[in-house]
Amino acid sequence: MAVHRDLSPETPPPPPPAEEDDSHARWKASVVSELARVVDNRAINAEYRHLVADCGEESAQARPGQFFQLLCPQPPGGGQPFLRRPMSLYGVDPEKRRVEFLYKVAGLGTRGLETLRAGDRLDIMGPLGQGFRLNADCRHIVAVGRGAGLATLAPLAKAAEARGIGVTAILSARRPDLLVSVELFRHHGAEVITVTDSQSTSGPANVERLLRRLIAEGRCDAFFTCGSSRLMGVQQRLAREFDLPGQVAMEQQMACGIGLCHCCVRDFNVNGEIVSRRVCWDGPVFDLMEALP
Amino acid sequence: MAVHRDLSPETPPPPPPAEEDDSHARWKASVVSELARVVDNRAINAEYRHLVADCGEESAQARPGQFFQLLCPQPPGGGQPFLRRPMSLYGVDPEKRRVEFLYKVAGLGTRGLETLRAGDRLDIMGPLGQGFRLNADCRHIVAVGRGAGLATLAPLAKAAEARGIGVTAILSARRPDLLVSVELFRHHGAEVITVTDSQSTSGPANVERLLRRLIAEGRCDAFFTCGSSRLMGVQQRLAREFDLPGQVAMEQQMACGIGLCHCCVRDFNVNGEIVSRRVCWDGPVFDLMEALP
Amino acid sequence: MSETRDIDMSVRIGGLTLRNPVMPASGTFAEGLESVIDFNRLGAMVTKTITRELRAGNPLPRVVEQPGGMINAIGIPSKGVPYFIERTLPCYTPYDTPLVVSISAPTAEGFASLAAELSIPGVAAIEANISCPNIEEDGKAFAMRAESTENVTRHLRAATNLPLWMKLTPNTGDMPEVARAAEAAGADAVVVANTILSMAIDLKTFKPCLGNIMGGLSGPAVKPIVLRHVFQCARAVGIPVIGCGGISCADDAAEYLLAGASAVQVGTATFVKPAVMVDIIDGLATFCQRRDIPRVADLIGATVIEEADEPDVSWLSPAS
Amino acid sequence: MSETRDIDMSVRIGGLTLRNPVMPASGTFAEGLESVIDFNRLGAMVTKTITRELRAGNPLPRVVEQPGGMINAIGIPSKGVPYFIERTLPCYTPYDTPLVVSISAPTAEGFASLAAELSIPGVAAIEANISCPNIEEDGKAFAMRAESTENVTRHLRAATNLPLWMKLTPNTGDMPEVARAAEAAGADAVVVANTILSMAIDLKTFKPCLGNIMGGLSGPAVKPIVLRHVFQCARAVGIPVIGCGGISCADDAAEYLLAGASAVQVGTATFVKPAVMVDIIDGLATFCQRRDIPRVADLIGATVIEEADEPDVSWLSPAS
């Protein structure tokens, strides 16, 4: 297996540049950084907070699996986060022009996010990256998430519903009270199966059993997953066994978020060759079979 | 006239160091940096704001002419002021443990001060520097101030009253509505004469006339001044002519505020020799006759 | 944008006239930025450094945030020259903005042959990133010393007729001398500067924060240092100096021009504010307008130095 | 303070044992600080650099604030040796804390005779600030080059039996070599480092913000750069390295110790937080306690470097 890191596949071509005679008029940004206005920012359980913000037209075009880069305010006690922080789209309303995020307070930047109150401004940049692709000939998909992946997968529920695609969501967490997105999936007609560490239901063996049943029932035309490399491994095995397609949303530390800096690379196995891709630009959603843990 | 810059006179000796056997117990800070609690911070006219803060025991020992170094919060629009900003003591209450400042919004730091609300914390460091000395054999002093000098001179009013010393305050400003400390001086029994540019009463000639009258009336045993080098010049001339003592509070950009860095030096004329002194440590109050404009 | 009409924003860098003095710094620019800003607004475009060989780049983590900046050790992941010519170059040819190609090689000959190979239509200038190790000199970067800089510049000069910009490192004690060496050997401009070698240690693991142990500091934190280098280099050479280090607003760019830069490159600031280069261009125009300065080029080297100001370097290192 | 009891905070710098590794940086410490902190808590005390001659210092303004730091061009206002011995020294002798006297001179002989003159009771060590111009070498600072560093160190070594610390400049490209030269010539420790030469221009007046045009950057902004220098120097020499640059909390100090510093100096942070050195001492004790590290000296050079981490300097300047 030849190792060539950072040999990204062709990146999506840039939008066709404007013609010379009328360039300024023609060119239009597809990614913006704007001062969104916070509508709400509250804890929904012991770990996660839900942030809702009014935004502009472009941001409100975000699609499931895409993400934003947030310029986090300074948390109390000082220390200005210098770089933006990536956050998956959790919800979007193109009419109301509103985006939602679900985040866990981890370090400097997210501690800054925590301080935001309704009415405050938040500099958001997006929508970014390649989101999930919902294939028209899919009838029923399975979404398997854990951790921040529960936020990343959430917007699939509405999108699948809109396309008449059935969804089974297997949502994993340490404890039942730390599960998120359960109501959201149900609201959009998905079947939700919750598995937790405290109930000893979240192990790979149990999830594999659940998935095998769904496959057997013809309710798994594709896997969508995020947030657990163990569960990703289970799905990769089943996908190979049953020749099913799948997509996975990956995380990596980011600086620019738009493919400039090559700090967010990960290795992928593309037909037996290891290639390096930028999570922000070539992903964050990748082909399940190419992802490496 | 020999020029030796930065040849400061003897600095006040440090407090006697503790003995070895019991050093930690004996040593006590005379200057502290503490998080004071803002009680009030409001505009009193188009230029000046009045900041009142609850503080600790040491800060509340501040005396007229001393100053504090304030660690200003970040103003909206970013840019964290790195160094502290010097502010004269405007008022102090040792019983209530409260200090007051009067400040003009000038740049980054003071724009940060402006954002403070009651209940906020403000890191103040002080009391700093050599304040005004009120000689017991003075019967009547004259205080001449302009600009930030109106704040610096203000606490003299109460101190003089307490010692039974009469005060005449000549307060100068561009317009009558920009005058500050007038009521404060009156409250403590001082006679107040206001002079302004808009009324064409603030010129040196007029102030000199006022001062000559006070001297003639025996109501000027000493000058106390701050905030105008033109008016300082007038007083130096009169002090020489009538052999009167005087004190002047000076300004200079500061970094440390406690004599460490030598960034706040000014030249003084000491018996015909130019010597350099640190405004923060040797001053900010200096002998009127030694000051250079 | 209407403000920009009244001000002549153009600057000359050797043989090239740029529509304005603002361009990206190598390694912080790629096609992806087209989703945020119109490349036809820029003074020039500068590619990530490319090498002849395929290169993997450095181990992760490649970036660590610092107060007022970041340290990076991306390395130079490179897909080689054919990929660049066939796939990357065509992305930029549609724009009416000169493309500067940044190159690197481990030997002077390597630099020369790479420059020759890339002296093709669509490439407006070569920027030689000589802040990389010279394998013929024990791995010391070319730009650490005047001699090796002169040597590599001479090789490059012989290999290409394109405008040749030499990008210097601030990790040397001799920048003005190195700049003079580049000028003597025929460079058309010097870019001052690359990042400042730095380090951070993770207090949880006691390991370096970067996979590469050390990396280059960039962002606002380096601005006062690199501004000084630009001031010193601009006084040392007659060719244009292109300033690069911590520029994140029009005021920063104006400060660099005043210090003697003929143009500026913007790097890290784009990560935080992706449209910052356009803001800087508009802001420079406004800066000139407010002061009745008709041409942005009038700012170049316009710092007022008074007689009495002659530096007494005292306990500082000398001002070259 | 009770925490400090359990941890052995002492460190050895050449012949000196310090009660803890925290001391002020030269030029940021004076008697005035006694009003804020107890000097008997410090690891050592370090004076502002003194010279034989009377010196005025630089024109004003001497300081300009920067994001995350400040640039200063104070110069070395000095009242000469007799004043120091008669008036300054007695202020420090009552304390049970070693006093390090920082000296400077324009020639190697000047350094030597000043050191000899100051090798008197009450002085525990000499810190030679060789970041100042060497008038015998065209004004280049001694510490810019290994040869001049070796020469001045040799002269100093012959002139005093006191522990000799050489304070280096980061404005050279050769710090590890310079440090090796100091070691070879008999220095007991190197202090890494002085400030980084920098500049700022006032956009209202177009004049330099400092009377001296250029000055030295200090404060948090320089920390990642100087930490790297300490890491490189500590690997280059066997004598202790004293780290100095941007330290403003216990975590910063711990990072320097991990990088290889045997002690640290704190400068600019004291201007912002005057009691910061005491906080750092207490914080380092807590740092060790939380990790069950019995002696603060165990942190020195304890950075974990894994095999795979061997730096690939790529487009950065080489790691010495």
Ligand SMILES: Cc1cc2nc3c(=O)[nH]c(=O)nc-3n(C[C@H](O)[C@H](O)[C@H](O)COP(=O)(O)OP(=O)(O)OC[C@H]3O[C@@H](n4cnc5c(N)ncnc54)[C@H](O)[C@@H]3O)c2cc1C
């Ligand atoms: C595409 C993408 C989508 C994400 N979506 C979500 C989400 O919807 N909800 C959520 O809670 N979290 C999400 N994350 C993780 C989130 O970005 C990190 O938790 C956050 O950056 C931590 O920042 P901090 O300053 O609080 O932590 P610190 O540890 O102080 O951050 C230090 C640095 O490390 C980076 N970093 C730290 N943790 C991560 C991480 N897990 N992934 C990437 N970078 C990291 C930070 O961005 C920063 O540059 C996502 C990450 C990526 C890459």
Ligand SMILES: Cc1cc2nc3c(=O)[nH]c(=O)nc-3n(C[C@H](O)[C@H](O)[C@H](O)COP(=O)(O)OP(=O)(O)OC[C@H]3O[C@@H](n4cnc5c(N)ncnc54)[C@H](O)[C@@H]3O)c2cc1C
């Ligand atoms: C002993 C002393 C007492 C003072 N008392 C008062 C007071 O009671 N009320 C009041 O309104 N002002 C007072 N000042 C002036 C006050 O310190 C400045 O207005 C303030 O520092 C400006 O800071 P800034 O960040 O808003 O302005 P900026 O212009 O952004 O400040 C930039 C730098 O210059 C310094 N600086 C700017 N102006 C002055 C100045 N006039 N004097 C000294 N340093 C300056 C700042 O401290 C800072 O370091 C006093 C100054 C001194 C030295």
Ligand SMILES: Cc1cc2nc3c(=O)[nH]c(=O)nc-3n(C[C@H](O)[C@H](O)[C@H](O)COP(=O)(O)O)c2cc1C
């Ligand atoms: C992520 C990153 C990658 C970089 N890659 C390169 C590079 O490939 N070639 C190069 O010459 N400089 C490279 N640089 C240095 C920048 O071009 C620039 O010199 C430096 O970042 C200082 O400018 P700034 O402070 O505006 O970022 C890189 C900088 C960053 C932050």
Ligand SMILES: Cc1cc2nc3c(=O)[nH]c(=O)nc-3n(C[C@H](O)[C@H](O)[C@H](O)COP(=O)(O)O)c2cc1C
């Ligand atoms: C105001 C000021 C004055 C200084 N004076 C001296 C000096 O006289 N001698 C010297 O060796 N270093 C001097 N320095 C440098 C400091 O000792 C120290 O090396 C530098 O500031 C970096 O440390 P810091 O970031 O903790 O301030 C001075 C620094 C400052 C800020």
Ligand code: FES
């Ligand atoms: S974050 Fe910069 S390329 Fe992905």
Ligand code: FES
């Ligand atoms: S401000 Fe530092 S000595 Fe006065």
